[in-house]
Amino acid sequence: MAPRGAWLVLAAALLVIGFSSSASASTDPASSYISCLNDQGTPAQTTYEDFVEGKPTRLLLRKAWWSEKAPRLQLTVVTGLTSSRLDQLEAQCASWKGPLSAAVYIVVRGDGAGGMGEEARGQLEKAEADAAEFHKKMEVADGCQLDMSLLYEVVADDVMTMLLPINVMRNYALVQARTRLVAMVDVDLLLSATLSTWMESKDNVDYLQRECAAKRVFVMPAFETPHNADQAVAHKFAGDAVAIDKKGLEEMVGKRLVHQFALYLFREGHNMTEYNKWFAADKPYQVGWTKDYEPWFITDRFLNPFYDSVFRGYGWNKVTHVNNVNGQGFTFMVHPSAWIVHRQHGRSGADKMYQSQKKAYEAEAKADPKKAEENTSLAGMTHRFRNKILAALAEGSYAPSVDDGVKGCVASLPWWQREDKGAAPFMEDESYDGARRRGRRLMLRGHGGGGGGGGGVA
Numbered sequence: 001m002a003p004r005g006a007w008l009v010l011a012a013a014l015l016v017i018g019f020s021s022s023a024s025a026s027t028d029p030a031s032s033y034i035s036c037l038n039d040q041g042t043p044a045q046t047t048y049e050d051f052v053e054g055k056p057t058r059l060l061l062r063k064a065w066w067s068e069k070a071p072r073l074q075l076t077v078v079t080g081l082t083s084s085r086l087d088q089l090e091a092q093c094a095s096w097k098g099p100l101s102a103a104v105y106i107v108v109r110g111d112g113a114g115g116m117g118e119e120a121r122g123q124l125e126k127a128e129a130d131a132a133e134f135h136k137k138m139e140v141a142d143g144c145q146l147d148m149s150l151l152y153e154v155v156a157d158d159v160m161t162m163l164l165p166i167n168v169m170r171n172y173a174l175v176q177a178r179t180r181l182v183a184m185v186d187v188d189l190l191l192s193a194t195l196s197t198w199m200e201s202k203d204n205v206d207y208l209q210r211e212c213a214a215k216r217v218f219v220m221p222a223f224e225t226p227h228n229a230d231q232a233v234a235h236k237f238a239g240d241a242v243a244i245d246k247k248g249l250e251e252m253v254g255k256r257l258v259h260q261f262a263l264y265l266f267r268e269g270h271n272m273t274e275y276n277k278w279f280a281a282d283k284p285y286q287v288g289w290t291k292d293y294e295p296w297f298i299t300d301r302f303l304n305p306f307y308d309s310v311f312r313g314y315g316w317n318k319v320t321h322v323n324n325v326n327g328q329g330f331t332f333m334v335h336p337s338a339w340i341v342h343r344q345h346g347r348s349g350a351d352k353m354y355q356s357q358k359k360a361y362e363a364e365a366k367a368d369p370k371k372a373e374e375n376t377s378l379a380g381m382t383h384r385f386r387n388k389i390l391a392a393l394a395e396g397s398y399a400p401s402v403d404d405g406v407k408g409c410v411a412s413l414p415w416w417q418r419e420d421k422g423a424a425p426f427m428e429d430e431s432y433d434g435a436r437r438r439g440r441r442l443m444l445r446g447h448g449g450g451g452g453g454g455g456g457v458a
């Protein structure tokens with residue numbers, strides 16, 4: 001353990017130079033986190049062509065804030081979001097008593113030639129200020145211990161500002177998580193209070209770690225509120241549905257205040273969870289799998305496959321991950337006393353774009369499959385990416401496409417080196433607490449954030 005003073009000096013030095021150095025990467029987890037994301041040069045500004053070619057996007061770290069609060073539970077909730085959804089993250093953080101790893105994404109428009117204008121620079125600065133303020137607020141709130149990174153992408157096409165690299169964000173949030181157990185969720189989901197309570201028991205933690213290490217994932221049944229024109233009303237029902245016990249939840253379902261997630265729009269996505277059985281269950285039970293099954297679950301961080309970066313914007317990004325989880329031989333269990341509830345929000349631009357193209361593409365695929373093969377719309381690309389993955393999985397030759405940032409991090413970050421860790425509870429490791437303590441002082445600053453001026457990402 002280095003003396004306190006040394007870290008302060010290092011922190012000051014790194015702040016001054018804006019973290020372009022990786023000199024201490026091998027010894028200091030916090031700076032190795034920054035370098036593994038940023039030290040591979042600046043990626044070219046993303047074009048729609050890159051998306052069509054399935055090139056994985058590497059994001060740049062603007063800055064990270066790690067919680068100073070001691071981690072209270074041995075499970076990290078992992079999520080990716082855009083900076084416009086901080087209100088959802090706040091509600092999620094309030095619903096969970098343990099660590100939460102969030103990758104916050106902001107996209108700015110570059111000039112396509114490596115530069116970016118005043119407007120983009122201003123957007124990045126504002127996003128950083130908002131994120132800093134938000135994190136401060138979460139630090140004093142009685143909820144999660146929030147580890148948050150602000151990641152950004154500079155894109156060359158207007159359309160790319162709509163196509164969120166959702167799976168890249170999931171991967172980066174996962175990379176930042178340091179407990180052995182992770183709950184992979186989206187930011188618009190609240191966690192039941194019962195999960196926090198359940199995780200307070202050491203026996204439960206041991207059980208879950210053992211089971212997850214044996215390639216079992218634990219599905220948390222998902223619910224949503226009926227669409228309500230008054231968002232505040234919908235949010236209240238969602239909040240109520242995670243605060244009560246399972247019996248109370250069942251009553252809310254009976255009164256139709258909440259229902260099984262996607263029951264009317266995409267029943268195939270969650271039906272395998274067997275909700276009727278779940279309400280009566282007091283033990284975990286195993287369920288089967290279908291190719292459209294897309295539950296959210298708790299899993300072992302070391303075993304969870306990464307998310308395929310080819311998907312952007314909307315469609316099949318999570319189902320294909322579950323396809324792969326099944327393909328890798330995991331068993332799906334359902335957690336008897338944890339659930340999640342969706343919090344209503346407006347539809348994203350990419351969702352609308354995808355839906356508006358989907359019918360036309362499907363009609364074309366039927367009428368003229370050859371021609372459809374060349375259709376480069378979001379819906380067309382997304383469908384073909386998915387079909388390709390299903391085919392590769394059937395052949396046993398599938399490996400998700402991940403960017404160099406994730407690969408570099410997994411290869412170098414101390415909390416990703418499995419051989420040192422064995423099956424020991426990870427939070428007792430020095431690398432975990434040490435990383436936190438250092439991160440705290442560093443207030444990790446990444447690319448384009450130091451010193452102002454300097455041409456930003458260009």
Ligand SMILES: *[C@@H]1O[C@H](CO)[C@@H](O)[C@H](O)[C@H]1NC(C)=O
Binds near residue numbers: 267268271272274275
């Ligand atoms: C959903 O699951 C239930 C059993 O839990 C079954 O009765 C029903 O047919 C399933 N529906 C669909 C659309 O798969």
Ligand SMILES: *[C@@H]1O[C@H](CO)[C@@H](O)[C@H](O)[C@H]1NC(C)=O
Binds near residue numbers: 360361376377380
């Ligand atoms: C994709 O197919 C639809 C339906 O035929 C068509 O309207 C659209 O222009 C095509 N888009 C591209 C980019 O090929």
